Amino acid sequence: MGVTKPPILVCRAIAQETIERLEQHFDVRSNQGDEPWSREQFIAALQGREGLFATGGERIDAQLLQACPQLRIVANMSVGFNNFDIPAMNAHRVLGTNAPGVLTETTADFGFALLLAAARRVTEGERYLREGHWTRWEYGMLQGADVHGTTLGILGMGRIGQAIARRGRLGFGMNVIYHNRSRLAADVELETGATYVGKDELLKQADHLVLVLPYSASSHHAIGAAELALMKPSAVLVNIARGGIVDDAALAAALRNKRIAAAGLDVYEGEPAVHPGLLAVSNIVLAPHIGSATASTRIAMANLAADNLVGFFHGAGPKTPVNPEVLNAVAA
Numbered sequence: 001m002g003v004t005k006p007p008i009l010v011c012r013a014i015a016q017e018t019i020e021r022l023e024q025h026f027d028v029r030s031n032q033g034d035e036p037w038s039r040e041q042f043i044a045a046l047q048g049r050e051g052l053f054a055t056g057g058e059r060i061d062a063q064l065l066q067a068c069p070q071l072r073i074v075a076n077m078s079v080g081f082n083n084f085d086i087p088a089m090n091a092h093r094v095l096g097t098n099a100p101g102v103l104t105e106t107t108a109d110f111g112f113a114l115l116l117a118a119a120r121r122v123t124e125g126e127r128y129l130r131e132g133h134w135t136r137w138e139y140g141m142l143q144g145a146d147v148h149g150t151t152l153g154i155l156g157m158g159r160i161g162q163a164i165a166r167r168g169r170l171g172f173g174m175n176v177i178y179h180n181r182s183r184l185a186a187d188v189e190l191e192t193g194a195t196y197v198g199k200d201e202l203l204k205q206a207d208h209l210v211l212v213l214p215y216s217a218s219s220h221h222a223i224g225a226a227e228l229a230l231m232k233p234s235a236v237l238v239n240i241a242r243g244g245i246v247d248d249a250a251l252a253a254a255l256r257n258k259r260i261a262a263a264g265l266d267v268y269e270g271e272p273a274v275h276p277g278l279l280a281v282s283n284i285v286l287a288p289h290i291g292s293a294t295a296s297t298r299i300a301m302a303n304l305a306a307d308n309l310v311g312f313f314h315g316a317g318p319k320t321p322v323n324p325e326v327l328n329a330v331a332a
Contacts (some may be wrong), residue, residue: 150237153206
């Protein structure tokens, strides 16, 4: 008699090669049709499953854990894990894992793409051209802001923030300043060319401000009306972190009133819904949460989530647990 494979659920469509790899180790129930499940349908599909392969948008809270008592591990294929209610997962002895590192450089690339597009008014220019307004060259047409040689501010200085800093310093000759919950080690500051400043100073000095901090209750609306009021009228704001870090209504007002010059966003409060005020202004670049969206990076993210599931159930241990305090209990 063969060994019974642990049952897992893959709740969104992912690469077929990752599904085939998981099927070597698990009894896989998958949603390769990418059907839009309701919360109730999600919980129903999770019944009897010991593992969950999640994309980062599925809320794992006390209600779900109570309804799915066999669940032992949730493996996010995202670096963020604000979908996890960690106290509830600890109480139910359910391990959570994420996928850090593998998307750092790709997301940093995209952060700079948003910064450049917003500063140089690329999407405004494309709309201007497509709508037939471009009939001749004009001296003042769509003048934007320089990026090279300016001051780059970074709020949140983990892996992605440091990658943004390196691009700014080495690629664009920028003066890099940052604020973080804790100051980086001296050797990391030297390597990234970044100088630590207080949050208010960061907001006042930055010509371009990139947000890369994790979402939590303490970082909710870290950038609101008061913070936007401290920024330069010529400043550009870029958010590649998480929705909710910026007060989108306040940002829409600041852009409408030209309190700041422009913004580039990949994440939103309540996404995929976007605040209508952001859709109504022209001085913004909007992307649908695609910071990590390259084929190679998405495969790497999925493979790391798969590694965590395989490691958990087959003895080597997960690579990137986010609540390791329950690891011994749930692995027993």
